[in-house]
Amino acid sequence: MSxxxxxxxxxxxxxxxxxxxxxxxxxxxxxxxxQIVLSRRTPTFWWVxxxxxxxxxxxxxxxxxxxxxxxxxxxxxxIPVGWGFAIINFVWWIGIGHAGTxxxxxxxxxxxxxxxxxxxxxxxMTLFAVASAGLFPILHMxxxxxxxxxxxxxxxxxxxxxxxxPLVWDVFAVSTYATVSALFWYIGLIPDLATLRDRARxxxxxxxxxMLALGWRGSAVHWHRxxxxxxxxxxxxxxxxISVHTVVSFDFTIAITPGWHSTIFPxxxxxxxxxxxxxxxxxxxxxxRKLYRLEGFITLRHLQNMAKILLATGLIVGYGYMIEAxxxxxxxxxxxxxxxxxxxxxxxxxxYWALIFCNILTPQALxxxxxxxxxxxxxxxxxVVNVGMWLERFVIVVTSLxxxxxxxxxxxxxxxxxxxxxxxxxxxxxxxxLFLFIRFLPMISIFEMRTLVPEAEVREEA
Amino acid sequence: xxxFHRSTNTISRVSLFGAVFFIALLGWVFDxxxxxxxxxxxxxxxxxxxxxxxxxxxxxxxxxxxYCHTSVEKAAxxxxxxxxxxxxxxxxxxxxxxxxxxxxxxxxxxxxxxWTRVHDLPDFVYFDHSIHVNKGVGCETCHxxxxxxxxxxxxxxxxxxxxLDCHRNxxxxxxxxxxxxxxxxxxxxxxxxxxxxxxxEYGIRKVTVLESCSTCHR
Numbered sequence: 039m040s041x042x043x044x045x046x047x048x049x050x051x052x053x054x055x056x057x058x059x060x061x062x063x064x065x066x067x068x069x070x071x072x073q074i075v076l077s078r079r080t081p082t083f084w085w086v087x088x089x090x091x092x093x094x095x096x097x098x099x100x101x102x103x104x105x106x107x108x109x110x111x112x113x114x115x116x117i118p119v120g121w122g123f124a125i126i127n128f129v130w131w132i133g134i135g136h137a138g139t140x141x142x143x144x145x146x147x148x149x150x151x152x153x154x155x156x157x158x159x160x161x162x163m164t165l166f167a168v169a170s171a172g173l174f175p176i177l178h179m180x181x182x183x184x185x186x187x188x189x190x191x192x193x194x195x196x197x198x199x200x201x202x203x204p205l206v207w208d209v210f211a212v213s214t215y216a217t218v219s220a221l222f223w224y225i226g227l228i229p230d231l232a233t234l235r236d237r238a239r240x241x242x243x244x245x246x247x248x249m250l251a252l253g254w255r256g257s258a259v260h261w262h263r264x265x266x267x268x269x270x271x272x273x274x275x276x277x278x279x280i281s282v283h284t285v286v287s288f289d290f291t292i293a294i295t296p297g298w299h300s301t302i303f304p305x306x307x308x309x310x311x312x313x314x315x316x317x318x319x320x321x322x323x324x325x326x327r328k329l330y331r332l333e334g335f336i337t338l339r340h341l342q343n344m345a346k347i348l349l350a351t352g353l354i355v356g357y358g359y360m361i362e363a364x365x366x367x368x369x370x371x372x373x374x375x376x377x378x379x380x381x382x383x384x385x386x387x388x389x390y391w392a393l394i395f396c397n398i399l400t401p402q403a404l405x406x407x408x409x410x411x412x413x414x415x416x417x418x419x420x421x422v423v424n425v426g427m428w429l430e431r432f433v434i435v436v437t438s439l440x441x442x443x444x445x446x447x448x449x450x451x452x453x454x455x456x457x458x459x460x461x462x463x464x465x466x467x468x469x470x471x472l473f474l475f476i477r478f479l480p481m482i483s484i485f486e487m488r489t490l491v492p493e494a495e496v497r498e499e500a
Numbered sequence: 501x502x503x504f505h506r507s508t509n510t511i512s513r514v515s516l517f518g519a520v521f522f523i524a525l526l527g528w529v530f531d532x533x534x535x536x537x538x539x540x541x542x543x544x545x546x547x548x549x550x551x552x553x554x555x556x557x558x559x560x561x562x563x564x565x566x567y568c569h570t571s572v573e574k575a576a577x578x579x580x581x582x583x584x585x586x587x588x589x590x591x592x593x594x595x596x597x598x599x600x601x602x603x604x605x606x607x608x609x610x611x612x613x614x615w616t617r618v619h620d621l622p623d624f625v626y627f628d629h630s631i632h633v634n635k636g637v638g639c640e641t642c643h644x645x646x647x648x649x650x651x652x653x654x655x656x657x658x659x660x661x662x663x664l665d666c667h668r669n670x671x672x673x674x675x676x677x678x679x680x681x682x683x684x685x686x687x688x689x690x691x692x693x694x695x696x697x698x699x700x701e702y703g704i705r706k707v708t709v710l711e712s713c714s715t716c717h718r
Contacts, residue, residue, distance in 0.1 A: 196661030196664040
């Protein structure tokens with residue numbers, strides 16, 4: 039942010055790696071980031087990546103088409119496990135989105151200037167993750183074309199949604215989250231869109247970027263309003279980091295199902311969301327900085343900071359698992375105790391132990407500076423955490439449901455081919471949107487990066 | 501360098517504000533369409549295999565509803581009369597009328613006339629005529645002035661909000677039991693006062709029961 043005053047590093051506390059490579063100027067920042075979008079040549083790796091993602095997205099389209107034709111029976115869900123992949127994937131995607139909001143809102147308010155080079159694409163990641171997440175509960179409804187029934191509006195049935203159901207709270211939490219994230223992202227883009235408008239050579243690009251820039255001229259009044267709006271939105275987005283995943287956790291905790299009915303869920307879900315989100319930011323930023331040679335902007339300092347957050351939130355999540363197991367015993371409720379042991383030793387134990395390996399053991403490697411400052415190793419850790427967080431939701435959803443109070447109604451659950459194709463399809467949707475984003479919009483905030491350049495420092499005349 | 505004409509300023513402002521109204525307008529159009537007779541078939545007269553006129557049989561001659569719809573007081577379904585009921589009279593009067601040939605044919609061949617159903621509730625709705633009739637809901641309240649309908653049409657929207665309007669405010673519609681089959685009924689005195697009295701008399705259940713999901717969706 040341009041109002042941000044850069045403070046010199048306090049003596050005795052060395053900053054080993056700067057947040058921007060030394061030697062950059064206003065012009066070089068603008069050129070390097072702007073050129074990715076405005077250059078006529080689309081790099082080969084973009085075509086390869088986008089092509090694969092697009093194919094996966096077509097798999098999603100086919101899966102949804104077949105689902106609409108046949109109904110949710112093509113999925114593995116049935117009684118007793120009525121919430122299968124759809125809910126697992128929903129929670130997984132929503133969680134991933136959280137890092138974007140944390141980076142853009144909370145780190146902004148805390149004046150962490152290292153957020154500057156990663157906030158733009160982290161916010162984009164949030165939007166695309168929420169889009170992927172939102173699909174699942176709607177498809178799970180069975181009659182997705184009636185999804186608007188979830189909204190309160192004066193309808194011919196003279197009915198309001200069931201306010202006591204956390205699933206309705208979800209609708210509001212997620213739609214608010216999507217709206218605020220989209221606004222935040224777009225408003226942050228406006229000055230950069232104006233830069234692109236001014237630098238674009240082709241008339242059509244000038245017109246499109248010009249319309250999106252909403253007449254931005256960079257006057258003092260514009261900047262003043264921009265800063266106010268951006269801070270206000272950051273204030274609005276901050277509670278959402280906590281509230282959205284808390285509400286998502288209510289989907290489980292409000293039910294009396296053993297293994298779900300627990301007060302640890304909201305904080306443990308929020309920590310898990312930030313954990314998953316930072317893992318995804320690392321997964322995306324490490325290849326991106328390499329391919330687009332952005333190591334000067336997304337420096338090792340960024341990777342190290344994110345690795346530290348990953349480690350910290352991973353420990354909170356580990357604490358959550360520990361308390362869950364402890365409460366299984368301490369509650370003295372036989373069903374609770376049974377679910378806990380069933381998770382560890384029952385038919386789904388491979389998933390449970392894989393989850394412990396991915397989410398608890400692997401991130402311990404981040405205690406070592408060597409791992410934190412080696413992008414390749416960090417990438418591997420982040421990928422393992424991505425898988426681990428998916429497994430976590432699988433274990434929570436499936437193990438609690440498959441063996442309920444009544445042994446006569448126990449059953450097993452497995453995802454079908456269509457479950458997998460829908461899930462992988464949303465990864466395709468997410469990546470396709472991301473590829474389009476990095477091709478057509480600046481993935482790093484140009485004007486905020488310029489404030490990090492030494493030229494931007496205000497020197498007081500002696 | 502200017503990319504846009506100066507009129508763009510106005511256009512962009514108008515379109516920003518206009519979008520709000522446009523979305524509101526879309527919502528209104530959608531809602532109105534859903535309630536319109538285009539969707540509900542309200543007030544649309546249906547063709548039937550025989551041009552049977554309720555206006556003539558009920559309005560002019562004065563036949564009671566129950567002469568044909570025999571099970572209305574005892575069963576969920578009010579009942580469609582068998583051809584024999586028609587032939588009670590039409591073996592004697594209008595016995596040669598070409599209009600009634602489908603009726604005579606049905607009688608000869610013992611094959612039912614296939615009437616077009618006018619009041620068709622969705623299959624997930626449990627509706628019982630007998631409880632309504634026995635608790636003082638008049639035929640006219642839902643079916644309208646059948647005695648003035650040459651061909652039958654649906655007098656009400658038959659949408660859930662219409663059902664609930666009565667289930668939530670039964671006092672607005674209840675009649676004395678002897679007036680249930682009357683067409684063009686006018687309450688003697690204040691309807692709300694009478695309605696509240698009848699609610700007690702007939703033991704109408706509380707609103708929480710009447711509007712409970714499982715009352716109609718079983």
